Amino acid sequence: MAKVLIISDKDVSLPFRAMGIETSLVQNAEEGKKALLEAVNKGYGIIFLVESIARDLLNIIDQITENRNLPVITIIPGFGREVSKAAEERLRQLIKKAVGIELPE
Numbered sequence: 001m002a003k004v005l006i007i008s009d010k011d012v013s014l015p016f017r018a019m020g021i022e023t024s025l026v027q028n029a030e031e032g033k034k035a036l037l038e039a040v041n042k043g044y045g046i047i048f049l050v051e052s053i054a055r056d057l058l059n060i061i062d063q064i065t066e067n068r069n070l071p072v073i074t075i076i077p078g079f080g081r082e083v084s085k086a087a088e089e090r091l092r093q094l095i096k097k098a099v100g101i102e103l104p105e
Helices: 010-018 029-041 058-066 086-099
Strands: 004-008 022-025 046-050 072-076
Touching (some): 004 010, 022 029, 029 046, 029 058
Parallel strands (some): 046 072
């Protein structure tokens, strides 16, 4: 079974921790980058990354996933009012790479 990790702030991590899923608490993109790279090196198979942190790490996420099947990195929304659309941008990039065209907005 693949190891699962949630990289997020405290509020987002609480429901996952209640389900017994391992979490890494971060406050900013620099801490998120460090936690993400450590998780990759430790062999996590699935990494959930909160959108507020992921928006600044899209290039690193692309570098990690470009030549690997694992980990699967999924961006999840946070609880804040701010919407960064990092998950939407990541999906656009993946579609463009897969089919060679950019989708209209």
